[in-house]
Amino acid sequence: MAIVQMQKFHVLTFKKTHEKLLQTLQNFQKVEILPADEGILLSDNHFVKDDSSIQTDKLENQLARVLWAKEFLTNYVPQKSFIQKLRNQSPTYTLAQLEQITETSDWESFVEDLRAKDRRLRMISQEKQDLSKEENELNRWRYFDESPAVLNDLKHSVGLLGTISNEQIPTLNHELEKYPSSYYQIIQQTNSTTYLLLLFHKTNEKKVQYSLATVGFNEYHYPFQGKPQEALSEIKDKIAAIVAEEKAIKDALRQMQAEEIQLNVVAEYYSSKVIQSRNKERLFQSKAVTSLAGWIPKTQAQALEAQISQVTKGDYYLVFEEVREEEIDEVPILLENNRWVAPFETLIEMYSLPKYNEIDPTPFMAPFYALAFGMMVADFGYGLFLFLAILLIKKIFYFDASMKRSLTFFQLCAIPTMMWGLIYGSFFGMTMPFQLLSNQSDITEILIISVIFGYIQIFFALILKFYVLWAKKEQKFKAVFQAGSWMLFLFSVGLLALGFMVLPETSLGTIGSIGLVISLISVVIGGSTEGETFVGKIGTGLYSLMDLTNYMSDLVSYTRLMALGVAGGSIAAAFNLIISYFPTAARFTIGAVLFVLLHAINIFLSYLSAYVHGIRLQYLEFFGKFFTGGGRAFKPFKASNKYVTIVSDEKKQQEEQQ
Known part of the structure; x- marks a missing residue:
């Protein structure tokens, strides 16, 4: 239970094996690559930095293509619900499997096909908009049962189609009365606009045009062939055809679940290759030799040498070095604790990792935090509910390591919650047959216990400071x-x-x-x-x-252990008291619903308060006495695990054996 001891390593291999070496180290997942000039061996002028920027750009371009395809498919392929995702354990792959799947799949042709479908869907969308406008336009003239082209063939008359405001119809009538040889027909009328056919003798054309201008007549030039009704029918047929085509394309896209899964694998492959290529830029090379440096946990040194020996067939030079005093601030930090303490590492990571020459505060903080958390909730029923709920969730659903660690953290905090609940004799706000202290009447005693708790933790922090x-x-x-x-x-x-x-x-x-x-x-x-x-x-x-x-204010801060525990218990008891006033029938119907709802709210607020205030006590009152922090996390050279889960060959073999 401490900070993992690190070693710096430096390896020289023949240039021809450096690609395989990088892939092996990425699969190994336990080394952090450093720039080679920060290694143990001093590089002379024969070594130059490997420029992999062109290769990196190509890989990033390939990754961008795959990610576009993934995002495009997400809009159509039915996605699993959050619960469904948790119910199904995600498959794991090795880097070798990623490479094999990517190389054997015709993903590039598939992506081009998706791009073609995307272009066609965009064109269909634009065509639908254009046809919709034409349909709306023809709908206004569909009752004109002639081809408007005939108006251009009149010898002695002028025929016009156009629109006028409904308010101007009386004025139009008055103006046209001046010209006996004029005529108009209303084709269609809306709330504000009238669509007209006008006929008048050519000898009166200029005068009529002037009169039409005075009433706001807008001439319409018919852009289609044939009668409006016939043109409208053709437009509708075109719309139906492209809608059917659009539906067929989208239906085909919805059936591509398997292809989407394959794209996830390809995306992870190129993501890992990008990471590999970027780390390759940290290497130094001569004409024949590659220089590579990094950090590794001391316990993995022999395993690293075995991996390097295997991939280079013994043609390598490997040097390990212990951490020097001047490197303390640069050493990456990896915490290692047992299963009961490791979940509390999340609190350390939120605050700051320790430096390499500090102590890991996790095992010392964990019991104090858990006890403080339990004292601030202090209800056996609440603790039992949290413990069993998380136990059930972990049995039914699958979680990644980070989420599982967080759930275990709250499950461990539920144990002292039940313990303090027994001491207070509280079960969902109801008084149990036995209790050592009452959170209703023994306020002074609980206050003293809270201060004593703080006294012990602060004293312990000073012991740690003395030791450091x-x-x-x-x-x-x-x-x-x-x-x-x-x-x-x-x-x-x-x-x-x-x-x-x-x-x-x-x-x-x-x-x-x-x-x-x-x-x-x-x-x-x-x-x-x-x-x-x-x-x-x-x-x-x-x-x-x-x-x-x-120090006095620190001790006073611990009175929140009493305040929150008493407040939560009092609120729970108040809820029960309110429900007890209900008539018997209501008590077991709406009262039961209220009991669940109100206590659910109190449980949430109690746990939230305990979590936040427990953190405050550790960060300010406890860490402030002995812990500085400022360390940086160990970042192993491995795949991104963004799209699928990648495991080492060794772990994959263990999974298959199970």
């Missing part, structure tokens, strides 16, 4: 006078409290008073080390006494 400082040769003085002095202070405060409130007849109070004076003097001495001049040392020493307020 003592482990450094030049920090032993600070360990005694900066950590040890505050430990003595808290211990003396504890003795004073016992002497005055619990055992007043003993000398504990006197011993506590003496220890308190010694601790404060030690605090001033420890703080003086931060000053550079004599006056500065006195000032910083005295100023360090201001930390008294910090």
